[in-house]
Amino acid sequence: MYQLRDYQKQAVENTIRFFRKNRTPAVIVLPTGAGKSLVIAELARIARGRVLVLAHVKELVEQNYQKYRSYDLPAGIYSAGLGQKDWDQKAIFGSVQSVARAPDEFFENFSLVVIDECHRVAEEGSTQYQDVIAKLKDKNPQICILGLTATPYRMGLGWIYEYSPTNEVKSEKKRFFKQCVFELPLSYMIKNHYLTVPIKVDIPVTCYDFSELTDKDRMYTVAEVEEILKSQKRLTPLIIKNIIDITEHYNRQGVMIFSASVKHVEEIMSYLPKDDARMVIGETDLADRDQIIEDFKQKKFKYLVNVSVLTTGFDAPHVDVIAILRPTESNSLYQQIIGRGLRLCEGKKDCYVLDYTGMGHDIYAPDISEKRPAKDTVPVLVTCPVCDFENSFWGYAIDGEVIEHFGRKCRGLAQDPKTFAIKPCKYRFRSKICHACGAENDITAKACENCRAVLIDADAKLKQAKLSKNAHILTPERITFEERKDKNANPYLEIRYYDADAQYLSEAHFFSNPTSIKKFNINFLRSHLRRPELAVELQTPADAIRYQSLYRLPSFVIARKQDKFWKITEKVFAEEL
Numbered sequence: 001m002y003q004l005r006d007y008q009k010q011a012v013e014n015t016i017r018f019f020r021k022n023r024t025p026a027v028i029v030l031p032t033g034a035g036k037s038l039v040i041a042e043l044a045r046i047a048r049g050r051v052l053v054l055a056h057v058k059e060l061v062e063q064n065y066q067k068y069r070s071y072d073l074p075a076g077i078y079s080a081g082l083g084q085k086d087w088d089q090k091a092i093f094g095s096v097q098s099v100a101r102a103p104d105e106f107f108e109n110f111s112l113v114v115i116d117e118c119h120r121v122a123e124e125g126s127t128q129y130q131d132v133i134a135k136l137k138d139k140n141p142q143i144c145i146l147g148l149t150a151t152p153y154r155m156g157l158g159w160i161y162e163y164s165p166t167n168e169v170k171s172e173k174k175r176f177f178k179q180c181v182f183e184l185p186l187s188y189m190i191k192n193h194y195l196t197v198p199i200k201v202d203i204p205v206t207c208y209d210f211s212e213l214t215d216k217d218r219m220y221t222v223a224e225v226e227e228i229l230k231s232q233k234r235l236t237p238l239i240i241k242n243i244i245d246i247t248e249h250y251n252r253q254g255v256m257i258f259s260a261s262v263k264h265v266e267e268i269m270s271y272l273p274k275d276d277a278r279m280v281i282g283e284t285d286l287a288d289r290d291q292i293i294e295d296f297k298q299k300k301f302k303y304l305v306n307v308s309v310l311t312t313g314f315d316a317p318h319v320d321v322i323a324i325l326r327p328t329e330s331n332s333l334y335q336q337i338i339g340r341g342l343r344l345c346e347g348k349k350d351c352y353v354l355d356y357t358g359m360g361h362d363i364y365a366p367d368i369s370e371k372r373p374a375k376d377t378v379p380v381l382v383t384c385p386v387c388d389f390e391n392s393f394w395g396y397a398i399d400g401e402v403i404e405h406f407g408r409k410c411r412g413l414a415q416d417p418k419t420f421a422i423k424p425c426k427y428r429f430r431s432k433i434c435h436a437c438g439a440e441n442d443i444t445a446k447a448c449e450n451c452r453a454v455l456i457d458a459d460a461k462l463k464q465a466k467l468s469k470n471a472h473i474l475t476p477e478r479i480t481f482e483e484r485k486d487k488n489a490n491p492y493l494e495i496r497y498y499d500a501d502a503q504y505l506s507e508a509h510f511f512s513n514p515t516s517i518k519k520f521n522i523n524f525l526r527s528h529l530r531r532p533e534l535a536v537e538l539q540t541p542a543d544a545i546r547y548q549s550l551y552r553l554p555s556f557v558i559a560r561k562q563d564k565f566w567k568i569t570e571k572v573f574a575e576e577l
Contacts, residue, residue, distance in 0.1 A: 002038055002071045005194075011182040012042045014165070015146060018181045022420045025145040025176055027118060027161045029152050029183040032339035033195045036148050037067035040114055044073070044091045049111025049140070053093045054132065056120055058082050063315060064116060065093040078102065081286075100128040107139045118147025119160050119332065123176050147177050150186075150339060155330035167389065169411045169424050179420075186335075186364050195342040196320075198363055200353040206238050207356040210327040225260045225327060233267070236325075239356050240271040243323050246352065247302065253348070254296065254319040257305040258337050260326035265307050268325065277303035280310060310340065317343035323354040334361040373406045373574050384410040385533045386427040404530035404552060405429075406575050408442060429532050430575065433522075443576050458576035461558060465570075470561040474499050481548050483541040484508075493541035495524075497557045497568075505559045507568045511540050520544070527573065528552055 004012070011028050018026055030036045044051040053068075055061045058081035068075050068091065076086025078094035086092060087106045099106070113136055115121060121129045136143050152160050159170035161177040170180075189195040210228060229236075247255055259265045265279050278292045278301055289309075296304045297316045304310075307326070322341040328334040341351035353363070372394055380395035380402045389412025395405030412425040431440035432455055439450035446455055456464075465471035476497040484494050493509045509520045521537050528551040529535055538544050554571035561567075 002041060004038055004042060005035065007182075007184050007188070008035055008038050008042070011039050011184075012046075014181040015043065016046065018179070018420060019144045021418070022179075023142055023144060024178040025147065027147040027149065027152060027177045027180045029149060029180055031150045031184060031186040031189050031195065031342075032336075033343050034150075034184055034189055036116070037064055038071075039148075040064070040091075041068055041071050041073055043112060043114070043146070044068075047090075047112045050089075050109050051091045051112045051114065052099070052110050052136070053091065053114045053116065054096050054099060054129070055093070055116040056096055058095055059314060060116055061093050061095050068093065078106070096128045096132060100131050104135070107135045110136055110140060110143060112144045112146065115145070115147045117149055118177065119149045119151055119154055121147065121160075121176055123157075123174070151332035151335050152180065152183075153330075153332055155332065163413060163415075163422055167413050167415060169413055172409075179422075190342075194344070196344060196348055197350045198322075198338060198342060198353050199350050200355065200363060206235055206242070207358045208232050208235060208239075208325070208327075210357055210359060222261050226263055229260060229264055229267075236264075236267055237271050239325065240268060243303075243321070243354060244272070246354065247321055250352070252321045252352065253299065253302070253345075254316060255303045255321040255323060256310065256316075256319050256340055257303060257323045258310075258326050259305055259307045261307060264325070265305050268305050272303050272305070276301050277305065279305040281307050282309055284309075314340060315343065316340070317345035318348065319343070319351065320345075320348050321352045321354065323356065325356050327357050327359060328361060331361050334359075335363065338363050377406070380405050382407055382429070382531070382533065384412055384425060384427050386410065387412040387414070387425040389413075389425060402531065408575065430527065430573075443573075458572045461570050461572060462556060465558045465560075468560075472505070472559045472561075472566055474503065474505050474557045474559065475555070476553050476557055479548075479551065479553055481541075481545045483545060491541055493520075493544050497553075505557050505566055505568055509541075509544070511538075527571065528554075 011030070015026065015028065028039065030039070040053055053064055055064060058079050061077065061079050062082055065075060065077055073091065074089050075091040075093060076089035077084040078086060078092050078098055080098045081095060085098070113133065115129065133145065154160060160175055161180050162169065162171050162175045163179045164170050165180055165183050190197055208229065209232065243255065243257070246252070257268060259268055262281050265281055269277060269279050278296065280289050280292055295301060299318060319341045322338060324337060328337065338353055341353070377394040377396060379392050380397050382391045382393050382402060382405050384391060387410060389410055391407055391411050393405040393407035396403050407429045409429065410425040410427040414423045415421070428440050430443055432443045432445055434441060434448040434451060434453055434455065436453035437448060437451040439448055441449055441455060444457065446457055447453065448455060462473065465473050474497060477500050478498050480496045480498070482494050483491055485491055490510065490512055494506055495509070496504045496506045498504045509524060510516045511520065517537060517539060521535065525535050525538065526532055530550055530552050538547070554573050555577060556572040557568055558570040559566040559568045
């Protein structure tokens with residue numbers, strides 16, 4: 001009989017506690033090698049009805065089934081690719097393609113469906129996963145839906161669930177999976193010796209230059225990648241020689257090389273030892289693929305080259321070199337590739353990660369937060385003044401102290417421990433005030449969340465100003481603050497915005513009564529503070545001048561002509577663009 005590790009017990013307990021009160025789809029995040037099959041086994045043992053475990057490829061179906069059966073537990077397989085269509089056992093492991101075509105009787109009496117690699121489940125629409133889920137729900141509206149993944153995010157989408165186990169809002173947009181009930185970081189697995197230590201080498205001697213692709217800020221095509229590789233063809237033999245040298249010098253046992261295209265695979269193979277290298281591509285005959293993989297696991301050859309086919313559902317524990325020669329659009333794919341080399345194996349101390357792309361992905365953390373406002377920004381931690389949640393935003397820090405951040409809304413939430421009802425924190429660090437009802441909105445909102453009034457976005461403001469004869473747009477380079485007095489000797493604060501040609505626009509703020517003080521704090525302080533959550537009501541021009549180092553420049557200042565003077569009417573900041 002199997003023995004659960006502490007974190008596996010916690011994952012099971014969290015799942016059971018959640019589904020007792022809630023039947024919305026949930027997610028468990030476990031890194032490669034964390035023993036998800038044990039979690040599945042324990043949930044299947046406890047489940048009152050039958051359990052269906054879905055995967056998108058036959059290799060993963062078979063791998064999950066074999067590990068489950070190794071615990072002496074009965075199970076069946078429903079997969080045309082594996083030549084079996086069982087449905088009498090309590091636990092069924094199936095490929096989504098086959099199960100989607102199963103007869104109606106197959107879907108009877110399931111109380112739990114587990115979806116492996118659940119980041120592949122589409123949010124909506126008629127897909128095989130959604131079709132299977134609809135059939136299961138038709139038979140049992142109260143069925144529990146649980147996703148398992150090591151990478152809970154997708155490029156272009158972000159997080160695949162809405163709420164995290166640490167009471168954080170991960171996505172304000174609707175997701176199929178509502179909540180992550182348990183998450184185990186990769187660092188924990190490595191620190192506790194459940195996985196091999198990855199040793200990353202970013203530029204081992206030389207690397208391809210894929211910056212042209214990343215600068216486009218979109219997914220790139222195989223043709224674009226091949227064009228770049230063609231122009232840098234002289235680098236490939238140098239890279240392969242470097243891989244061979246490292247492998248031989250450090251007596252590495254198994255090397256997986258991830259290439260960009262079929263042409264690239266063929267080029268790589270021409271520089272590898274012919275009797276010690278094999279390749280697997282999408283067109284490789286399935287029987288041949290199985291034999292190549294089995295020979296690799298038996299260490300009959302050392303170098304296995306592939307293109308987009310061995311990132312999941314592949315388990316060869318002896319692999320101790322991962323060589324990445326293809327650009328990876330997402331951190332998710334990058335982490336899946338690295339995961340192929342992190343399994344424990346006798347005599348294996350570490351796994352070399354040779355990255356020849358220079359793309360700088362992080363092994364441990366996804367890079368899927370808001371768009372980075374500038375290349376020199378770094379992740380900073382900012383505490384919400386309302387709920388005390390510690391947010392991670394892009395920003396600037398000196399000696400560990402946050403001096404500026406670009407956060408918009410607090411991601412904290414409160415969850416009732418009994419009902420699991422969720423109440424997100426509504427505090428906004430920066431906001432767009434609705435002209436119609438005064439409600440706070442996201443700075444990029446096009447319609448008020450409260451009254452649905454149309455809100456003009458920054459691009460539209462700039463476009464309108466450029467077309468108007470009575471409007472002027474200034475790009476400020478610096479800002480000055482000076483205390484002055486009007487004709488009645490009342491003090492006021494003059495703020496000037498200077499451009500590169502020393503031309504300026506100015507605005508005046510009085511502090512003579514509570515209303516004018518409040519106006520200054522709303523109209524200037526909240527938007528100009530580098531850290532808006534630290535705002536306090538300043539009482540005099542001298543106070544405002546004293547704290548000028550805490551203010552930031554807008555990207556644009558828009559002024560409109562009133563009689564003979566220019567009056568500043570709008571400011572546009574970096575995060576609005």
